[in-house]
Amino acid sequence: MLHGFLASAETNWFLPGIAAAVAATGRRVIAPDLRGHGRSDAPTAPAAWPRDVLAMDQEALLAHLNLKDYDLVGYSLGARTAVRMLVRGARPRRLVLGGMGDRGLMEAGARAAMFEDSIRHGDAAQDPRAGRRVHAMMAAGGLRPEAMLGVLTSFAATSAEEIAAIDVPALVVAGQRDDDNGSVEGLAGMMPDARGVRVPGDHLSAVMEPALAEVITEFLKD
Template identity: 35%
Template sequence: MTSPVRLHVTRHPGDDPVLLVHGFATTGALTWQSTGWVDALAAGGRGALVPDLRGHGASDAPHDPAAYSPALLAADLLAALDQEGLGTVDVIGYSMGSWASLALAGLVPEIAPGRVRRLVVGGIGTVEQFAHWGVAAVQAAIRDGVDVPDPGFALGPLLASLRRAPGIDTEALAACVEGMAQHPLALGPVGIPTLLVAGDVDPVAEDAGDAARLLGAELVRIPRRDHITTLSARAFKQAALPFLGIPASL
């Protein structure tokens, strides 16, 4: 395993910070601050630790696919926890951030046993999406805006928004796609309380029920929400915050 890279990490004030792990082609601030999660945690008396994953935002962005896997993303998160002097934490991950969070929580046991107290993951099923849709096709969509020739392409809305985003390192994201696809996680119990949240019209999480059973997780479905809109749903916060022992005064 390669050494952790330099992550850009923002620590928001409050007790017992919750580690918030964003998904593919976004940043910690866009995922967790602009959607109200940091404020909701603060209202419940909790802080937040919000990193940009490698290849994203202001963090280092390797162009080598070998620099990307759930285990490597989790090792970066562990280094961020150590740097902040945090031992055991609650974690919320979304989409690709859910896979990194699961690796940190125990699906890659050599990373950090015992560092995650409770885990909320969102926007996943059992399928690693990059390999499922084809690495070359997804990379072409990222680099050149080429449409994936399948009307059911679940990552289409995400990649469409990516094309309009300023400052994106498309080569880093293309490397991330290849690296993550080469290292799918086999879902299984992580041995800690786990909640899985999925929009009921999210094609990425269409088999979230199967994923929850494999993880031994509780499952909450958010009505009429897709992969993009689930993240900002009030119902997501109303499920996740009490699960972590935080009042959800929304």
């Protein structure tokens, strides 16, 4: 289970009860903090942030644990990372993409530019409200701005053809007021075996909605 940008496994999966709900179905939950986040290392050197490094980290974790039979669940940045893993050859049994739409995968630079502006300029960002929110989230999570900028530089866009080649059963889910990363329904329609679902909330609040835990656990039980 891969968390979102400026978040952690604790805030996205454990505090909302999603990890516990999945574990209650008899599954083992593995929820790492992504590079730069939570209790993981937060390097600031540019060399530590090559393209697709977050996906490569998770590939290394799968290899270290010798995991061959697993489901892959991601929210926002975690969903982007999960897709990059599949593009690079990962083959989970089932895939859950939370808080992610078509535009967020195919136009990696647009949202990254907004975050970069917010991280660098705070109140003076083009969108001051976003700048204040991003700085508050970094402060709450003890996140290093240089590391968060590193995350952004590692982003890679995913083409429509690459998305269409993702043929594992997939659930694409987001809040009813969440189109931050484009269309959930559009993304689901691009994959041969995916369905789009909406739950209450927006991009930040949907993880706290019991409905999100319910749709994820139900999908993984099939």
